[in-house]
Amino acid sequence: MAKKKSFAIIGANYFGLSVAQTLDEKKQYIKMFDINEEKLNLYLSDFDSVEGIVLDTTHKSALEKNGISQFDCVIVSLRSNMEASIITVLNLIDLGVENIIVNAKDNHHKRILVALGIDEDKVIIPDVLTGKLMATKSLFDIEGDLQSTDGEYSFTNIIVKDEQIIDKTINEAGLSTNKDFNIIQIKRNGKIVIPDEYTALKEDDTLVVFAKNNIINNLIEKIKGDWEDN
Known part of the structure; x- marks a missing residue:
């Protein structure tokens, strides 16, 4: 079994939930963050051990209060809102998060993320x-x-x-x-x-x-x- 790690998933959407499901099957520690409480509660009802946190991740202080820098990996899945994605990534960088994986909307989004310092192989364009x-x-x-x-x-x-x-x-x-x-x-x-x-x-x-x-x-x-x- 894989070594147990802690993961923060930002964005309760198809990509984020697919990642959460795979990690949950591997018995990893997972917290999912989303600004929409209704959506978060609905999607996470299928999970036994994934904790949901209602949070606007464009606010750096909110991320800091929730100990975001303590996670082994932070996965940003906000591809439908490029502005929120970029601001969230900037906040994570400012807070010293080292292992960041981002779900990008397109190559334009990817270029911006790479320019911000995200490793190219950690920017994922599912399509x-x-x-x-x-x-x-x-x-x-x-x-x-x-x-x-x-x-x-x-x-x-x-x-x-x-x-x-x-x-x-x-x-x-x-x-x-x-x-x-x-x-x-x-x-x-x-x-x-x-x-x-x-x-x-x-x-x-x-x-x-x-x-x-x-x-x-x-x-x-x-x-x-x-x-x-x-």
């Missing part, structure tokens, strides 16, 4: 990311779900189902690391296994694979086999 993933899946006719892509390579999860590789080592299964792909980790019974070529594959292991886009379908076929057709 752009979704577009890249969909384009890559369509271009290479990839059957599995992609997690991210940089153009030539992508991350994907593949579940071990083919009887021909179950209980064989990665080397025996012909899945050793090469220039085209690498098995980064294995998710097994709620635990993470960092594999080497002698690691045995078990049925229902989830392999996190970094691979060239044009071979992902071949890997899916090799690892999953034709179990869905049986």
Whole structure:
């Protein structure tokens, strides 16, 4: 299980709630901030352990009183209101928050955030990311779900189902690391296994694979086999 950290999510919207759900599943400590009390109460009713705080985050003193600088990570999800997003980020920087991730509206919004000092890889434009993933899946006719892509390579999860590789080592299964792909980790019974070529594959292991886009379908076929057709 991941080390428990504290997260502040600013903005009770689809992106912020998706992040909260994932972190909540990992048993992390989460507080969500939003200016709209009704929306906050409605959305957080589905969570058992996410605390909601009604707050206007464009007010630096309000953020300071709520100990915003004590969180391990602050995620700003205010893409529909660029002004509020930028002011909130400026407040976080002034208050010494070091780990800031921002959901940006577009490239113009991103340029401003980067100019303010936010690392480029911590500014997320979901529409752009979704577009890249969909384009890559369509271009290479990839059957599995992609997690991210940089153009030539992508991350994907593949579940071990083919009887021909179950209980064989990665080397025996012909899945050793090469220039085209690498098995980064294995998710097994709620635990993470960092594999080497002698690691045995078990049925229902989830392999996190970094691979060239044009071979992902071949890997899916090799690892999953034709179990869905049986």
